[in-house]
Structure formats: structure tokens, C-alpha cells
Amino acid sequence: MISARSVWEDIVKIRERSPLVHNITNFVVMNNTANALLALGASPVMAHADEEVEEMVGNCAALVINIGTLSAAWVGAMEKAMLRARERGVPVVLDPVGVGATGYRSRTAGGLLGTAAVRIIRGNASEISALVSSGTKMKGVDSSVSSDSASGFAHTLSGMYGCVVSLSGETDYIVQGDRRVCIRNGHPMMPRVTGLGCSASALSAAFAAVNEDAFAAAAHAMAVMGIAGELAAREAKGPGSFQVHFLDALYGLRVEDIENLLRIDEN
Numbered sequence: 001m002i003s004a005r006s007v008w009e010d011i012v013k014i015r016e017r018s019p020l021v022h023n024i025t026n027f028v029v030m031n032n033t034a035n036a037l038l039a040l041g042a043s044p045v046m047a048h049a050d051e052e053v054e055e056m057v058g059n060c061a062a063l064v065i066n067i068g069t070l071s072a073a074w075v076g077a078m079e080k081a082m083l084r085a086r087e088r089g090v091p092v093v094l095d096p097v098g099v100g101a102t103g104y105r106s107r108t109a110g111g112l113l114g115t116a117a118v119r120i121i122r123g124n125a126s127e128i129s130a131l132v133s134s135g136t137k138m139k140g141v142d143s144s145v146s147s148d149s150a151s152g153f154a155h156t157l158s159g160m161y162g163c164v165v166s167l168s169g170e171t172d173y174i175v176q177g178d179r180r181v182c183i184r185n186g187h188p189m190m191p192r193v194t195g196l197g198c199s200a201s202a203l204s205a206a207f208a209a210v211n212e213d214a215f216a217a218a219a220h221a222m223a224v225m226g227i228a229g230e231l232a233a234r235e236a237k238g239p240g241s242f243q244v245h246f247l248d249a250l251y252g253l254r255v256e257d258i259e260n261l262l263r264i265d266e267n
Contacts, residue, residue, distance in 0.1 A: 015041035019061035019209035026068025032195035061209035100130025125150035185226025
């Protein structure tokens with residue numbers, strides 16, 4: 001069962017253990033996701049060179065694969081890293097940024113999913129839909145459909161790859177098999193800030209590093225994202241200051257914040 005207590009217990013573990021999270025991510029969000037991980041208590045590393053990814057995965061507690069700014073060299077490094085993670089039993093989170101926007105992104109995402117099993121796929125409604133239905137189109141890398149309308153695709157995708165699917169939107173859906181959680185935290189300003197979706201994927205990896213139940217890890221991460229967003233919005237005057245207050249909210253998150261703000265339906 002997902003609860004305020006279970007979320008807080010994992011936050012404490014992250015702060016105590018400072019798990020190393022290896023990110024092969026995009027140029028746009030490297031700074032954002034590194035700071036989000038640090039604020040929560042994890043330890044980020046950004047390494048994408050083909051010559052070192054296998055060695056880096058050998059030292060990490062979780063791996064994030066994010067296809068936001070693709071190149072052939074990076075795809076090869078991602079495949080190497082995923083295979084090494086499989087050997088070590090390291091949890092892998094895939095963020096299929098913009099899948100469906102171009103054929104290259106769609107082929108790459110499909111190829112990566114065929115390379116090695118992932119624990120969590122975390123994406124917006126259009127991305128999750130596009131991984132199931134080739135008819136789904138993206139508006140750049142932004143979602144053009146609601147999370148509510150894509151929840152069925154999330155269930156289908158989870159069955160296809162035997163993994164947790166974390167679908168973000170106005171309501172976040174975390175699904176795996178017959179398990180489903182709806183998290184209703186967050187703030188309308190969040191989609192106005194570049195990289196918060198990618199930060200959600202990075203935090204999902206941090207939670208997966210300390211919790212073997214990938215379903216719980218994904219749910220805890222999205223709850224923390226939403227609650228930190230609500231706390232940040234209380235102080236922010238716009239998207240620029242929101243980013244600063246969001247990091248501060250992650251850093252100063254208390255058990256009382258989780259207990260007072262968590263809005264979750266589990267069925």
C-alpha cells in the first residue's frame with residue numbers, strides 16, 4: 001500500500017544512503033536533474049561517453065536512460081549501459097522523451113526496450129500512447145493529450161514489457177498488472193518549467209535504488225514531485241522562481257508535508 005509513511009521511509013533511505021544515480025540524459029536537463037537528485041539526497045552522475053558507461057554502471061545504484069537529445073553515439077552508449085545494468089541487476093528507468101515526434105525517436109525507443117528489461121517507463125500521456133500506438137503524434141516533446149485519456153495505454157504498455165509505467169499529467173497514473181495508483185498532487189505551473197518531467201524520471205531512479213518494489217518506487221517519486229511542486233508554488237511568482245523554490249522544497253521536505261498534502265487513490 002502506498003501511504004505517507006511509505007513515501008517518507010524511502011525519502012529517509014535516500015538521504016541516508018545517497019545512492020549514485022547514473023544519468024544518460026539530454027543536454028537541456030542535465031543541470032536540472034542533477035540538482036533535483038542532490039536536493040532530495042541522492043548522488044547524480046552524468047556520463048554518456050561510450051568508453052566509460054559500462055564502468056560507471058558498475059558503480060551505480062540506478063540508471064536513467066533519457067532520449068531527449070539523441071545522437072547515434074549516445075544510443076550505442078545507452079545500449080551498452082543497459083546491458084551492463086542487466087548483468088548487475090541495476091534498476092533502469094526509461095524516459096522516452098518526444099517518442100512519436102519523429103521516426104528516429106520511435107525506432108530508438110523500441111530498440112532500447114528490446115535491448116534489456118527496464119523497471120520503470122516514465123513519460124507523459126503522448127509518449128506513453130506513442131509507445132503503444134504508432135498513430136499518436138507529439139507536439140515537439142510536449143504532450144498533446146491528457147493523462148486520463150492515456151491511462152489505458154499505460155496498462156497495455158505495462159503488459160507489453162512487464163514493467164511499471166508511470167504516466168505523468170494533471171493526474172499521475174502508476175500501473176503494473178492489476179495494480180494502479182492515481183496521484184493527484186502537483187500544480188499548473190509545473191508544465192511551464194523545462195525539465196520537470198525528466199526530473200521525475202531521475203527521482204524515480206533514486207527511489208528504485210532504495211526500494212526493490214518498482215511500483216512503490218515510481219509512486220513515491222511522483223508523489224514527492226507533486227508535493228514539492230505545490231510547496232514551491234506557494235512562494236513562486238512565475239516559472240523562473242518556481243525552479244528555485246522547487247529545489248528548496250525537495251531539500252526541506254518533511255514528513256508533515258507528505259502527511260498533509262498527499263492525495264492518492266489506490267485500486
